Amino acid sequence: AQSVSQHNHHVILSEAASLELGCNYSYGGTVNLFWYVQYPGQHLQLLLKYFSGDPLVKGIKGFEAEFIKSKFSFNLRKPSVQWSDTAEYFCAVRGNTGTASKLTFGTGTRLQVTL
């Protein structure tokens, strides 16, 4: 069975601070990894994804994430956060076998950026 662990439940940062949100997964095979973001009152949106190749992936709005296979991690980073980054962030994993299959989400990290 696949599972995802997000260690930070609530993070408060000042604008321009750097961000790193932790994500660890458990799955006995190769994986696809995702970060989704949910802004207040909006639906879940894809921030970035990793399928294969370069373990450092870049997404929208200046976000990036690094896949470290040996650590089963896929941490999300941003060098300088903005107030508009206030949202809930979800890490997700999908087994990389067969056709499309279910995505398993972590419990989420609520990011609050203060001015």
Add this chain to the structure above:
Amino acid sequence: GAGVSQTPSNKVTEKGKYVELRCDPISGHTALYWYRQSLGQGPEFLIYFQGTGAADDSGLPNDRFFAVRPEGSVSTLKIQRTERGDSAVYLCASSYGGRRNSPLHFGNGTRLTVT
């Protein structure tokens, strides 16, 4: 283009009643997913359709929950004899099925409240 549409956006029902929640996926997406999200939690997988058939229904909590997708497009999640514990936001997502690296596109969800 149009995204995933879910109706109603809010549903309040009494304990013991029957409810139906509807999902219109993105046109051309053959894979459709239902998730449930409780307060402070990540989306929890319920069921996944590939075309008209349920490819994985392992997340349905019990036999009060049922979902159909008779023509391979619109899907309905049906909950019988609702209980207060069923209160949550029910999310629908679709993807270009058959491709395991195809990201999920989510709707805004239906907030179900069982009184």
